[in-house]
Amino acid sequence: MATIVGAIxxxxxxxxxxxxxxxxxxxxxxxxxxxxxPPAREWLAKARPDVVVAFYNxxxxxxxxxxxxxxxxxxxxxxxxxxxxWGIPTVAPFRGDPELSWHVIERLIxxxxxxxxxxxxLVDHAFTVPMSLLWPDVDAxxxxxxxxxxxxxxxxxxxxxxxxxxxxxxxxxxxxxDRDVRxxxxxxxxxxxxxxxxxxxxxxxxxxxxxxxxxxxxxxxxTRYSTVDIIREAxxxxxxxxMWLAARGALTGTVARVHASYHIPISNTAAGLLVxxxxxxxxxxxxxxx
Amino acid sequence: MATIVGAIxxxxxxxxxxxxxxxxxxxxxxxxxxxxxPPAREWLAKARPDVVVAFYNxxxxxxxxxxxxxxxxxxxxxxxxxxxxWGIPTVAPFRGDPELSWHVIERLIxxxxxxxxxxxxLVDHAFTVPMSLLWPDVDAxxxxxxxxxxxxxxxxxxxxxxxxxxxxxxxxxxxxxDRDVRxxxxxxxxxxxxxxxxxxxxxxxxxxxxxxxxxxxxxxxxTRYSTVDIIREAxxxxxxxxMWLAARGALTGTVARVHASYHIPISNTAAGLLVxxxxxxxxxxxxxxx
Amino acid sequence: xxxxxxxxxxxxxxxxxxxxxxxGYALNKMCYSFNSAENRAAFLADEDAYCAKFGLTxxxxxxxxxxxxxxxxxxxxxxxxxxxxxxxxxxxxxxxGAQQTGMTKEAFKAKLVEQxx
Amino acid sequence: xxxxxxxxxxxxxxxxxxxxxxxGYALNKMCYSFNSAENRAAFLADEDAYCAKFGLTxxxxxxxxxxxxxxxxxxxxxxxxxxxxxxxxxxxxxxxGAQQTGMTKEAFKAKLVEQxx
Ligand SMILES: [Fe+3]
Ligand SMILES: [Fe+3]
Numbered sequence: 039m040a041t042i043v044g045a046i047x048x049x050x051x052x053x054x055x056x057x058x059x060x061x062x063x064x065x066x067x068x069x070x071x072x073x074x075x076p077p078a079r080e081w082l083a084k085a086r087p088d089v090v091v092a093f094y095n096x097x098x099x100x101x102x103x104x105x106x107x108x109x110x111x112x113x114x115x116x117x118x119x120x121x122x123x124w125g126i127p128t129v130a131p132f133r134g135d136p137e138l139s140w141h142v143i144e145r146l147i148x149x150x151x152x153x154x155x156x157x158x159x160l161v162d163h164a165f166t167v168p169m170s171l172l173w174p175d176v177d178a179x180x181x182x183x184x185x186x187x188x189x190x191x192x193x194x195x196x197x198x199x200x201x202x203x204x205x206x207x208x209x210x211x212x213x214x215x216d217r218d219v220r221x222x223x224x225x226x227x228x229x230x231x232x233x234x235x236x237x238x239x240x241x242x243x244x245x246x247x248x249x250x251x252x253x254x255x256x257x258x259x260x261t262r263y264s265t266v267d268i269i270r271e272a273x274x275x276x277x278x279x280x281m282w283l284a285a286r287g288a289l290t291g292t293v294a295r296v297h298a299s300y301h302i303p304i305s306n307t308a309a310g311l312l313v314x315x316x317x318x319x320x321x322x323x324x325x326x327x328x
Numbered sequence: 329m330a331t332i333v334g335a336i337x338x339x340x341x342x343x344x345x346x347x348x349x350x351x352x353x354x355x356x357x358x359x360x361x362x363x364x365x366p367p368a369r370e371w372l373a374k375a376r377p378d379v380v381v382a383f384y385n386x387x388x389x390x391x392x393x394x395x396x397x398x399x400x401x402x403x404x405x406x407x408x409x410x411x412x413x414w415g416i417p418t419v420a421p422f423r424g425d426p427e428l429s430w431h432v433i434e435r436l437i438x439x440x441x442x443x444x445x446x447x448x449x450l451v452d453h454a455f456t457v458p459m460s461l462l463w464p465d466v467d468a469x470x471x472x473x474x475x476x477x478x479x480x481x482x483x484x485x486x487x488x489x490x491x492x493x494x495x496x497x498x499x500x501x502x503x504x505x506d507r508d509v510r511x512x513x514x515x516x517x518x519x520x521x522x523x524x525x526x527x528x529x530x531x532x533x534x535x536x537x538x539x540x541x542x543x544x545x546x547x548x549x550x551t552r553y554s555t556v557d558i559i560r561e562a563x564x565x566x567x568x569x570x571m572w573l574a575a576r577g578a579l580t581g582t583v584a585r586v587h588a589s590y591h592i593p594i595s596n597t598a599a600g601l602l603v604x605x606x607x608x609x610x611x612x613x614x615x616x617x618x
Numbered sequence: 619x620x621x622x623x624x625x626x627x628x629x630x631x632x633x634x635x636x637x638x639x640x641x642g643y644a645l646n647k648m649c650y651s652f653n654s655a656e657n658r659a660a661f662l663a664d665e666d667a668y669c670a671k672f673g674l675t676x677x678x679x680x681x682x683x684x685x686x687x688x689x690x691x692x693x694x695x696x697x698x699x700x701x702x703x704x705x706x707x708x709x710x711x712x713x714x715g716a717q718q719t720g721m722t723k724e725a726f727k728a729k730l731v732e733q734x735x
Numbered sequence: 736x737x738x739x740x741x742x743x744x745x746x747x748x749x750x751x752x753x754x755x756x757x758x759g760y761a762l763n764k765m766c767y768s769f770n771s772a773e774n775r776a777a778f779l780a781d782e783d784a785y786c787a788k789f790g791l792t793x794x795x796x797x798x799x800x801x802x803x804x805x806x807x808x809x810x811x812x813x814x815x816x817x818x819x820x821x822x823x824x825x826x827x828x829x830x831x832g833a834q835q836t837g838m839t840k841e842a843f844k845a846k847l848v849e850q851x852x
Contacts, residue, residue, distance in 0.1 A: 053710070098698040102650045103639055105449075107397060108442035113753065123652045124705025140753030147484040150493075152398035152442035155482065157760055159395075191698055192445065193635040194437040203440075234697035236620075236630030236688070238715040239726055241733040266626045266633075274631060274697075302734025303727075306711050343827070388815040392767045393756055403636065413769045414822025430636030447643055481815055483752040524814035526747030526805070528832040529843055531850040556743045556750075564748060564814075592851025593844075596828050 040215040043085040044296070044316045045223040045289055046078055047253070047282040048171060049309040050094065050164040055126040058170055074299025074311045075171050081296050081313050082172060087222035089135050089182045091142070091208060092165055093201075093284040094226045095190040097122070099162035106192050107154035109204060111146070112185040113139035117161045129166045135182035138215060142184065145211035151204060161185050164278075168226045181222070188284065190227070190277050198268060199261040201280035205287020213290055225285025227278025229300075230271070231307035240273040241308045246300065249279060250312055254295045257286045275307075282312070289316040330505040333375040334586070334606045335513040335579055336368055337543070337572040338461060339599040340384065342453040345416035348460050364589025364601045365461050371586050371603050372462060377512035379425050379472045381432070381498060382455055383491075383574040384516045385480040387412070389452035396482050397444035399494060401436070402475040403429035407451045419456045425472035428505060432474065435501035441494060451475050454568075458516045471512070478574065480517075480567050488558060489551040491570035495577020503580055515575025517568025519590075520561070521597035530563045531598045536590065539569060540602055544585045547576045565597075572602070579606040621692050634696045642694020645682070648672035649699035658706050685709075687718050738809050751813045759811020762799070765789035766816035775823050802826075804835050 057065070063072045099122050101107065113136055119128040143155055165185055173180060186208070189195055196204070205223075212221050229246040232238055249272075252259050260283060268277050286293070297313040344361075352358045389412050391397065403426055409418040433445055455475055463470060476498070479485055486494070495513075502511050519536040522528055539562075542549050550573060558567050576583070587603040621632040632638060639646075648669065651657040661668040669679050681689035685707065690700050697714075704714055716726040738749040749755060756763075765786065768774040778785040786796050798806035802824065807817050814831075821831055833843040 098650055098696075098702065099653060103445075103447050103643060103646055103696075105395065105397070105400070105444055105446050107395070107444040108437065110395070113757075115757075121653055121655060123658065123702030124710075136753075136757055140757075143753065144484050147398065147486065150487075150490050152486060152490075154395055154397040154444050155393075156395050157393050157756065191634065191696060192639050193633050194434050196437065196442060197440075200440050200442075232631070233701075233711050233714065234687070234691055234718070235632050236718060237628070238630075238718045239729055239733075241730065243733060266628070269626070269631070269633065270628050274633065303730035306715055306730060308734075388767055388813075388819065389770060393760060393763055393813075403640075405640075411770055411772060413775065413819035414827075426636075426640055430640075433636065447639065481751065481813060482756050483750050522748070523818075523828050523831065524804070524808055524835070525749050526835060527745070528747075528835045529846055529850075531847065533850060556745070559743070559748065559750065560745050564750065593847035596832055596847060598851075 040212045040217055041220045042209065042212050042288065042290060042316045043087050043220050043222055045225060045285040045314045046172065047225040047285050047310070047312045048168045049228060049304065049307055049311070050167045050226040051305045051307050051309065052122070052126050052163040052167065053305040055163055055167045055170065058174070059127045071301050071304050071309055074301065077297040078311060078313045079172060081315070082222070085222065086220055087181055088219040089138060089184065089221045090224050091184045091186065091212070091221055091288065092224035092226065093186050093188060093205065093281040094164040095278055095281060096187045097162050097164060098191065100160040101187070101191070103192060106189055107187070108189050108196050109151060110154040110156050110159065110187040111139065111143055112156050112159045113143060114157050114159055117159055117183060117185060119162070119166045120160050122162055126163060129170060130178065132161065132169070132179050132183045135184055139184050141215055142208060142211045145214065146207050149207045151207060159185065164226050168224055188280060190280065193265070195265050195277060196280070197265060198263050198280050198283055202257060202261045202283045202287040205284035209288035209290040212288065223285045223288045225281040227281040228272070228276055229279065229308045229310040230273050230276040232273030233275055233306055235274070237273070239306055241302055242272055243302060243308065245271045246308050246310060250298060250300065250310055253282060253286050253312065254293055254314060257283060286314065289314060291316045291319045330502045330507055331510045332499065332502050332578065332580060332606045333377050333510050333512055335515060335575040335604045336462065337515040337575050337600070337602045338458045339518060339594065339597055339601070340454040340457045340516040341595045341597050341599065342412070342416050342457065343595040345453055345457045345460065348464070349417045361591050361594050361599055364591065367587040368601060368603050369462060371605070372512070375512065376510055377471055378509040379428060379474065379511045380514050381474045381476065381502070381511055381578065382514035382516065383476050383478060383495065383571040384454040385568055385571060386477045387452050387454060388481065390450040391477070391481070393482060396479055397477070398479050398486050399441060400444040400446050400449065400477040401429065401433055402449045403433060403445055403447050404449055407449055407473060407475060409452070409456045410450050412452055416453060419460060420468065422451065422459070422469050422473045425474055429474050431505055432498060432501045435504065436497050439497045441497060449475065454516050458514055478570060480570065483555070485555050485567060486570070487555060488553050488570050488573055492547060492551045492573040492577040495574035499578035499580040502578065513575045513578045515571040517571040518562070518566055519569065519598045519600040520563050520566040522563030523565055523596055525564070527563070529596055531592060532562055532566070533592060533598065535561045536598050536600060540588060540590065540600055543572060543576050543602065544583055544604060547573060576604065579604060581609045582607045620688070632691050638694050638696070640694070642696060644673045644675065645678040645690070645693055645695050646699040648674065649695070649703045652702035652706060661706060687714050749808050755811050755813070759813060761790045761792065762795040762807070762810055762812050763816040765791065766812070766820045769819035769823060778823060804831050
């Protein structure tokens with residue numbers, strides 16, 4: 039049985055990719071942001087994941103409006119980053135885990151998730167930036183990956199509740215995966231921000247902090263928000279919070295907050311980071327009984 | 329409110345397209361097959377649909393394994409047929425109904441169907457052949473169309489039950505469509521056939537006839553079959569019967585069989601045709617009360 | 619020029635729904651093409667010809683000519699694709715934010731910082 | 736050569752699942768390209784070069800060379816894409832059925848008719 043070690047949820051602002059490339063970690067603007075990540079990496083070093091299952095949203099690198107999937111699941115041997123048009127550097131390709139991908143796909147379709155299955159898939163900054171934050175300065179990525187893209191480009195988006203349930207189904211699929219592998223779940227995007235319209239620059243610190251608080255212990259409370267509710271409270275692109283909900287949904291055990299960080303602003307965005315450990319439910323009881 | 333006039337379910341064997349082009353209607357091989365269709369057209373002349381919502385499966389014209397959607401819904405202003413590689417002639421383009429498409433998409437995503445939304449979509453013989461059978465010899469198609477493609481290429485396919493529920497959700501969406509339009513639902517594919525493997529040429533008349541019988545009055549009974557059950561009973565490509573289930577699911581009223589025809593073989597396939605009229609539930613009662 | 623979307627009632631906000639997606643299809647398709655450096659160069663070399671190739675509406679063509687983000691959105695543009703157009707002119711999302719809110723970039727950045735207090 | 740799929744237990748039947756889809760990716764991608772007349776002509780003009788371009792495995796190349804449907808399926812081919820390869824040689828699904836069952840086309844057609852009785 040696979041072990042779900044926990045979930046990391048983090049913003050994925052493209053400018054971060056630029057700052058990494060320019061090594062601006064100590065720059066006054068960037069320092070408070072990058073300072074959030076060492077504790078996440080320390081936890082990762084102990085958690086030792088073999089595979090990352092990542093919920094992220096494509097921003098018009100891979101998918102266009104001609105064929106826009108609600109949920110696209112990678113089943114490729116390799117995933118490449120590519121030119122996104124405005125100049126962040128590309129990163130090294132990621133090794134896939136097609137066997138795990140197909141296992142997840144079979145389970146999810148059996149649970150009535152209507153996936154688009156991708157044997158070729160480019161991944162954009164929403165996938166690459168968090169990976170670079172978690173594993174800086176590596177020549178080759180030390181994990182295999184299964185990317186899952188959720189549509190937040192073209193409304194109607196899947197509801198926050200649906201995304202949470204998607205995550206739960208992924209969690210069940212991972213628990214049923216008969217291999218001795220350690221899986222990290224990643225959820226990228228948010229927190230509050232709005233790029234477009236007269237309301238551009240909107241940020242909602244109180245809402246973000248409430249979300250970060252509730253996500254750990256009461257995620258169901260957040261699934262009551264509709265897409266429009268989240269856009270109202272967190273801005274148009276704040277809807278990327280559904281990626282956090284999906285990642286949290288995949289944690290099947292008892293969830294403990296290991297680390298959190300929150301900083302305003304990076305680019306136009308409130309940047310958040312949360313590290314949640316997944317502890318087997320009833321582990322203490324089983325030990326006591328043994 | 330839109331009126332769902334009924335559903336037509338029919339085989340879509342590509343060879344039919346060739347026979348139409350070569351005007352083989354009176355040929356001894358083809359005559360018993362084509363003889364099934366005039367009653368369907370007579371019913372259509374009375375039913376007068378403005379729009380066709382069609383469940384069909386792409387056979388590798390539009391979709392490839394790089395990005396294979398479970399459910400792809402057309403939202404295009406126009407749909408074109410194209411060269412499929414083995415020589416059936418292409419037909420005139422179809423006019424879309426983007427407003428209805430978007431209405432259906434919004435309703436279905438709200439009901440947790442994870443659609444792929446297509447503002448450009450080629451349609452293959454599975455869409456064009458039934459349209460040619462229903463409206464032969466027209467210069468321009470007399471209806472607008474909303475094509476919905478269901479994956480039956482790459483397993484796992486959506487289950488028969490899921491496809492039926494998709495149809496039901498489409499039916500609810502059509503009933504909620506605030507326009508005075510008449511909608512025909514089309515379901516194409518089947519019946520039993522198998523093109524590939526040592527079992528090629530497999531046909532199951534008893535199973536097909538049971539399906540045609542039950543589809544009208546007890547469709548739920550057929551949703552108990554799994555994908556593998558249907559493949560066992562009806563052959564690998566017999567799984568296209570899910571299109572019939574989806575079409576039947578979209579009928580929200582009392583369903584009456586208007587016409588049926590069944591003929592073995594066309595190419596490698598048992599060819600079936602069913603015309604079902606959708607009569608408003610409780611129409612008699614409302615009239616009595618008025 | 620301003621889009622009114624009564625269905626959600628959030629001020630200053632256009633949700634990119636089916637109505638916008640239909641209206642903006644040609645514009646967004648052009649912008650999506652700017653993932654390729656070759657296409658960005660072709661646009662810079664002959665903007666008129668490039669826009670014509672994608673069949674932009676007059677409203678879209680005008681909005682592109684003016685590099686006016688609110689007009690681009692009103693013409694059906696989606697900000698994720700528009701960002702690729704903006705990238706050609708080395709404009710980042712804070713430039714876009716400043717333009718849309720009628721602020722200087724410095725004032726826009728200060729407003730962002732302010733919301734963290 | 737025969738594919739065994741214990742998970743469904745239907746004789747003489749390969750369901751095109753994830754295992755087959757991975758194995759057959761290059762072959763099916765080549766066959767998908769045959770939707771275009773230009774690509775069909777390129778294949779006919781230089782079959783070796785065309786197969787090499789898509790990176791077929793030796794098993795796939797061999798199966799294509801032999802026009803052997805069961806081998807093509809064993810190598811991961813999906814019948815919907817393979818039909819486009821067959822179309823190049825003017826073979827229809829009854830030709831494929833006859834070949835796979837080891838029958839003459841006439842016998843295969845008779846068997847189909849027989850099942851209607
Ligand atoms: Fe984003
Ligand atoms: Fe078919």
